[in-house]
Amino acid sequence: MGYAQLVIGPAGSGKSTYCSSLYKHCEAAGRTIHIMNLDPAAENFDYPVAMDIRELISLEDVMEELGLGPNGGLVYCMEHLEENLDDWLTEELDNYLDDDYIVFDCPGQIELFSHVPVLRNFVEHLKSKNFNVCAVYLLDSQFMTDITKFISGCMASLSAMVQLEVPHVNILTKMDLVSNKKNIESFLDPEPQALLSELNQRMAPQFAKLNKSLIELVDDYSMVSFLPLDLRKESSIRYVLAQIDTAIQYGEDADVKVKDFDPEDDD
Ligand SMILES: Nc1nc2c(ncn2[C@@H]2O[C@H](COP(=O)(O)OP(=O)(O)OP(=O)(O)O)[C@@H](O)[C@H]2O)c(=O)[nH]1
Numbered sequence: 562m563g564y565a566q567l568v569i570g571p572a573g574s575g576k577s578t579y580c581s582s583l584y585k586h587c588e589a590a591g592r593t594i595h596i597m598n599l600d601p602a603a604e605n606f607d608y609p610v611a612m613d614i615r616e617l618i619s620l621e622d623v624m625e626e627l628g629l630g631p632n633g634g635l636v637y638c639m640e641h642l643e644e645n646l647d648d649w650l651t652e653e654l655d656n657y658l659d660d661d662y663i664v665f666d667c668p669g670q671i672e673l674f675s676h677v678p679v680l681r682n683f684v685e686h687l688k689s690k691n692f693n694v695c696a697v698y699l700l701d702s703q704f705m706t707d708i709t710k711f712i713s714g715c716m717a718s719l720s721a722m723v724q725l726e727v728p729h730v731n732i733l734t735k736m737d738l739v740s741n742k743k744n745i746e747s748f749l750d751p752e753p754q755a756l757l758s759e760l761n762q763r764m765a766p767q768f769a770k771l772n773k774s775l776i777e778l779v780d781d782y783s784m785v786s787f788l789p790l791d792l793r794k795e796s797s798i799r800y801v802l803a804q805i806d807t808a809i810q811y812g813e814d815a816d817v818k819v820k821d822f823d824p825e826d827d828d
């Protein structure tokens with residue numbers, strides 16, 4: 562059994578920075594994780610790159626040879642990855658052992674986890690290789706000061722969740738930049754009714770019905786919950802990692818068992 566995090570989220574939400582902070586955190590804690598770069602356009606890395614999509618295909622070559630722009634080029638690269646799951650990726654993964662923990666640093670183009678099936682097939686492939694996978698969706702806390710942005714962030718996360726069908730953890734990044742923590746706290750685990758009335762206040766009356774459906778949808782998937790991440794604080798990184806580890810049952814056989822709960826024990 563292997564373990565994997567698929568780090569996704571809009572462009573610039575802090576995915577690569579998260580990966581490198583996680584790497585440092587684990588290194589200091591004596592824990593081994595491997596980071597794979599899945600962004601064919603990435604150039605600089607703050608973490609040791611264990612696997613790299615650019616060894617398979619580079620965006621620069623694709624743009625040059627096929628005359629594609631950056632986004633079309635990226636989609637082409639990812640589709641090429643998809644076609645090479647069985648050979649290239651399988652071979653790469655063969656270098657890792659049971660119990661290895663791999664973190665995939667994805668590109669930020671939102672299409673990749675909403676419109677095209679690349680990441681879904683990638684995840685299916687990992688599952689078929691016995692990996693427990695968690696989608697880690699990062700959203701920039703700077704965009705969370707406003708209910709309408711919050712809802713659109715939730716929708717993007719939800720579409721990734723529905724498409725990938727793996728455990729899913731939402732994280733609010735760049736908490737060090739948040740000056741008024743109160744504004745954000747109301748978004749971390751908000752009351753659906755409070756969200757709805759705020760949304761209604763912001764929008765013209767004809768949207769009331771749509772607003773209600775949106776909030777119900779978000780609530781039904783019980784995903785209106787974000788973990789704040791402040792990379793300056795080890796405790797914050799540790800907490801977020803522990804939540805993800807629980808989601809993929811990492812370390813279950815060790816001492817974590819006590820913390821697991823069996824719904825049947827609950828009555
Ligand atoms: N202050 C602060 N800045 C951050 C943090 N995380 C990332 N940044 C900055 O945000 C910018 C984008 O960060 P990246 O980690 O490259 O974001 P990304 O999601 O990998 O971006 P793409 O790969 O282009 O989608 C960079 O300038 C980072 O330095 C954080 O926790 N705090």
Ligand SMILES: [Mg+2]
Binds near residue numbers: 600603666667668
């Ligand atoms: Mg990145």
